[in-house]
Amino acid sequence: MSKLPREFFARPSPIVAPELLGKILVHHLPEGVAAGRIVEVEAYTGQTDPGSHAYRGMTPRNTVMFGPPGYVYVYTSYGVHACMNVVTETPGVAGAVLIRALEPLQGLAIMEERRSARRQRDLANGPGKLCRALGISVSMDGTDLEGSELWIDDDGYRPEDIAVSRRIGLSQGSELPLRFYIPGNRFVSRGRPADQET
DNA sequence: GCTAGGATGCTCT
DNA sequence: GAGCATCCTAGCC
Numbered sequence: 482m483s484k485l486p487r488e489f490f491a492r493p494s495p496i497v498a499p500e501l502l503g504k505i506l507v508h509h510l511p512e513g514v515a516a517g518r519i520v521e522v523e524a525y526t527g528q529t530d531p532g533s534h535a536y537r538g539m540t541p542r543n544t545v546m547f548g549p550p551g552y553v554y555v556y557t558s559y560g561v562h563a564c565m566n567v568v569t570e571t572p573g574v575a576g577a578v579l580i581r582a583l584e585p586l587q588g589l590a591i592m593e594e595r596r597s598a599r600r601q602r603d604l605a606n607g608p609g610k611l612c613r614a615l616g617i618s619v620s621m622d623g624t625d626l627e628g629s630e631l632w633i634d635d636d637g638y639r640p641e642d643i644a645v646s647r648r649i650g651l652s653q654g655s656e657l658p659l660r661f662y663i664p665g666n667r668f669v670s671r672g673r674p675a676d677q678e679t
Numbered sequence: 680g681c682t683a684g685g686a687t688g689c690t691c692t
Numbered sequence: 693g694a695g696c697a698t699c700c701t702a703g704c705c
Contacts, residue, residue: 523697532697534690542690559698560688566697579697609698650697681705692694 485626485633490550494524494569494576499645499661501567501578503638505586508615509630515591515615517583517605518638521662521669523648525566527575532654535575545623546575553631555612555622562609565617567626567633581649581660583611584668591616607670 485504490497499522507516525533527546534543534556545554546568554566554577570576583605585592592604592614605611612618617631626632644664647655662669 540691557689559696562698564697607698648697
């Protein structure tokens, strides 16, 4: 197990995103450790990306996206759900990778309690669900992945294959092939619209 | 097993 | 005041 260093994230989102597949998101909680393997992500490239929160420039909400890499950008979606991103690129250049789904590995009892989900498959197969399962809230917006209770580990696992598709749930920029996932993995979210393969 | 549609409240215009 | 980087339930096959 080795924690991903800041340099890993200091690159464009479309490069970082597929390399995050197979890595492990770990959160130390008061009641124990919760962790899961990343099986689905989406890249957001900032001010040139109409689907990105940073497209129209810096606002109080998206400030973290313009900061240094290796930090966490958490926002509230549909007023209810928290969604977690990892900040990429360099300071001054906005970029982030949205974590969309995890395969639960550790702390299953913790996740089940937080989610009150009946099936393991439903614990973290969506961006709002995984934040709920791992206890990630908007109060953690701006947290450093180095030097906090939240980080991403590399245990040497490499996906056999990586699939690319359009991003899910966007009204703008949805035509871009910036969603990456591990094909065949049971914990990948289905997504709403008929999901075009590449 | 699948799909459709409503809930919900924050963010920026 | 409009627009969401979503989730859950009900209802149907």
